[in-house]
Amino acid sequence: MRVVFTGHVIEWRGPSPFYFATVPEEQSADIREVAVTATYGWGVIPVEARIGEMTFTTSLFPKNGGYLLPLRKAVRKPQGLSAGDDVAVEMTVRL
Template sequence: MDIVFTGHVIEWRGPSPFYFVPLPEEQAADVREVASMATYGWGVVPVEARIGAVGFETSLFPRDGGYLLPLRKAVRAPEHLAAGDEVSVRMSVRL
């Protein structure tokens, strides 16, 4: 399943900051349809994603009925991403 969306980078403060892009509701609904076939525990869904020139593998985190796409520093730094930036994401769920 291929998914394309735009969203804003958010920062989640904790012991160390984490950065995510929330999936829009329409795309989150698409992921929910295949999540049971893809998840490997507590609802995380493995994906391959691309933002700009950076491709990466990660897992979507379930949150409040939707999903968050984590952005590691290895993704943020080359694309110069910070909280509040709008990004275009191309992603596929790994079944």
């Protein structure tokens, strides 16, 4: 399943700070439709994502009925992304 969206970069300040791109409601609803077949546990959804020229694999985290796309430092820094930015994402949910 291919998903394209623009998400807002947020910082989660837990014990170990991390950054995420929020998946908009419309795309989250589409992902929820295939979540049962895609998840490998705990509700996380494996994906291959592309931001700019960088492609990476990760898993979406469920949050308040939507999803968050983790953005590792190795992804954020080359793209110049920080909290508050909007980011264009192309993503494939791995079924």
